[in-house]
Every structure is written in structure tokens, then in C-alpha cells.
Amino acid sequence: MSEPTTRREMLGRTVRVAGLLGLGGTAAYLTQKAGRADVWQIDPTRCLDSKLGVTNVEVCQTCATTCVLPLSAVRAVNDFAKCGRCYICPGYYDIMSEVDEEGLPSQKLCPRDAIERKPIGEIDPDDPANNFYEYIIDEDLCNGCGKCVMGCKEPAGLGSICLEVRHDLCLDCNRCSIAANCPQQAYFRAPAGAAVALREKR
Ligand code: SF4
Ligand code: SF4
Ligand code: SF4
Structure with missing residues (x-):
């Protein structure tokens, strides 16, 4: 027993x-x-700031303001394959601001001065409109406010700037607070790169 x-x-x-x-x-x-494998991503065809045909509306800054991180995990990314290297980039300049003595808009669009305008090759001062510039976004300064995205959108620009969730920064929250607040339901979960593929289709 x-x-x-x-x-x-x-x-x-x-x-x-x-x-x-x-x-x-x-x-x-x-x-x-x-x-x-799935990660949070932004559908650029739905995001208000990059969606074609949406004009004369206030830029949506939800990506910049609702991420749980102090500096949002969302950044603007310039697709160099699409960028026209314009003399007057409407994503860089506030094209509605006064023209300065060089014939350029006097104000920049980015509130955080996160975009660098770098001349490509020799600059011809006699033919300024035929000079080309590279627009480089400083990821440490950008907070994904979307102003440059809206500015670069067609028809003013070529639509080469989009917002992207940076997966090296994103905490991959189960309930992404931006997704919950996005007015366009532009957030989705899919294998990394799906948003880039969507962007290439635009
Ligand atoms: S919250 Fe949505 S619509 Fe607003 S900027 Fe972000 S992805 Fe675009
Ligand atoms: S998203 Fe906003 S902060 Fe980032 S580069 Fe564009 S205008 Fe500047
Ligand atoms: S999942 Fe979290 S960390 Fe990533 S973008 Fe959304 S709120 Fe920010």
C-alpha cells in the first residue's frame, strides 16, 4: 500500500x-x-499623404504623432529610381513661399530640416533649371510627418517619396497604435517588402 x-x-x-x-x-x-514573418507596413496607395488624386487636404501626421516610440518608427524614404533630381523639388521647397534673389522658394517644407539638397556634378549658373540635385533624407532627424511625401506627390512632383515603417526600429506591437488611428486603413501586416512592391506598381 x-x-x-x-x-x-x-x-x-x-x-x-x-x-x-x-x-x-x-x-x-x-x-x-x-x-x-509578417511585419507592419504602410500601403502607399492608401496613405493619404501619397495617395494619388487626393489634393488640397491637410497632410496626415498620424504616423508621426501616434507611434509608441518617442521618435516614430516611420520615416520618409526617397526612391532614387523614381526621383527626377529636380532643380526645384516640391518635397524639399515650400513652393508657395516667396521667391528669393536666386529665383528659388525662400522656405523649405520639412519642419525638421531633415532633407539635404546636394548638387550632382558641375553646376552651370547660367542655366540653373538644367542642374540636377540629389535629395537625401536624414533618418535620424525625420519623424515621418509626411509633408515632403505630400509635396512630392504627382502632379507637382514625381511621387518618389513615401512613408515606410522602419523594421529595425519598430517594436512590432501586436496592436500598432498608428494602425489603430490611421484614417485610411493603410496599415497592414505582410512579409517585409510588400509595401515596396505596392509602391513600384504606382
Ligand atoms: S496614419 Fe495612415 S494616412 Fe496617415 S500618414 Fe500614416 S499611413 Fe498615411
Ligand atoms: S517626413 Fe517630415 S520630417 Fe521627414 S523628411 Fe519629410 S518633411 Fe521632413
Ligand atoms: S508597431 Fe508600435 S513601434 Fe511599430 S510603428 Fe506601430 S506603434 Fe510604432
């Missing part, structure tokens, strides 16, 4: 079972997280 189980033994067994269940749960969660 077996000995009756003491209270101490019962407690010990319960604690071990609970520990195993806890470990199992954590392991299952980690396995699930590691295997999860």
Missing part, C-alpha cells in the same frame, strides 16, 4: 507543474514570435 501524500509533497508537485506550464507557455510564445 502506498504512503499517503503529504501536504508539502502536493505543494511541491503543484509548483513543478505550474513551472513547467509557465516554461511551456513562454517557449510557445517565443517560437510563435520567431516564426512570425
Whole structure:
């Protein structure tokens, strides 16, 4: 006949079972997280700031203001394959501002001065409109406010600037607060690169 189980033994067994269940749960969660290939992305064909045909509206700054990170995980990205290297880029300049002595708009569009305008090759001062410039976004300064995206959109620009969730910065929240607040339902989860593929179709 077996000995009756003491209270101490019962407690010990319960604690071990609970520990195993806890470990199992954590392991299952980690396995699930590691295997999860989908990431938060922005559909540029839905985002108000890059959506073609939407003009004369206030820029949507939800990406800049609702991310849980102090500096949003969203950044503007210039697609150099599409960029026209324009003399007067409507994503760089506030084209509604007064013209200065050089014939250029006097104000920049970016509130954080995050875009550099770099001349390409020799500049011909006698034919300024035929000079080309590279527009480089400083990712450490950009907060994804979308102003340059809206400015570069066709027909004023060539639509080469879009907003992107930076996956090296994003915390991959289960419930992305930007997705919950996006007025265009432009956030989706898919394998990385799906948004880029959508952008290329535009
Ligand atoms: S919240 Fe949505 S519509 Fe607004 S900028 Fe971000 S992706 Fe675009
Ligand atoms: S998204 Fe806003 S902060 Fe970033 S480069 Fe464009 S205008 Fe500047
Ligand atoms: S998932 Fe979280 S960290 Fe990533 S963009 Fe959304 S709110 Fe920001």
C-alpha cells in the first residue's frame, strides 16, 4: 500500500507543474514570435499623404504623432529610381513661399530640416533649371510627418517619396497604435517588402 501524500509533497508537485506550464507557455510564445514573418507596413496607395488624386487636404501626421516610440518608427524614404533630381523639388521647397534673389522658394517644407539638397556634378549658373540635385533624407532627424511625401506627390512632383515603417526600429506591437488611428486603413501586416512592391506598381 502506498504512503499517503503529504501536504508539502502536493505543494511541491503543484509548483513543478505550474513551472513547467509557465516554461511551456513562454517557449510557445517565443517560437510563435520567431516564426512570425509578417511585419507592419504602410500601403502607399492608401496613405493619404501619397495617395494619388487626393489634393488640397491637410497632410496626415498620424504616423508621426501616434507611434509608441518617442521618435516614430516611420520615416520618409526617397526612391532614387523614381526621383527626377529636380532643380526645384516640391518635397524639399515650400513652393508657395516667396521667391528669393536666386529665383528659388525662400522656405523649405520639412519642419525638421531633415532633407539635404546636394548638387550632382558641375553646376552651370547660367542655366540653373538644367542642374540636377540629389535629395537625401536624414533618418535620424525625420519623424515621418509626411509633408515632403505630400509635396512630392504627382502632379507637382514625381511621387518618389513615401512613408515606410522602419523594421529595425519598430517594436512590432501586436496592436500598432498608428494602425489603430490611421484614417485610411493603410496599415497592414505582410512579409517585409510588400509595401515596396505596392509602391513600384504606382
Ligand atoms: S496614419 Fe495612415 S494616412 Fe496617415 S500618414 Fe500614416 S499611413 Fe498615411
Ligand atoms: S517626413 Fe517630415 S520630417 Fe521627414 S523628411 Fe519629410 S518633411 Fe521632413
Ligand atoms: S508597431 Fe508600435 S513601434 Fe511599430 S510603428 Fe506601430 S506603434 Fe510604432
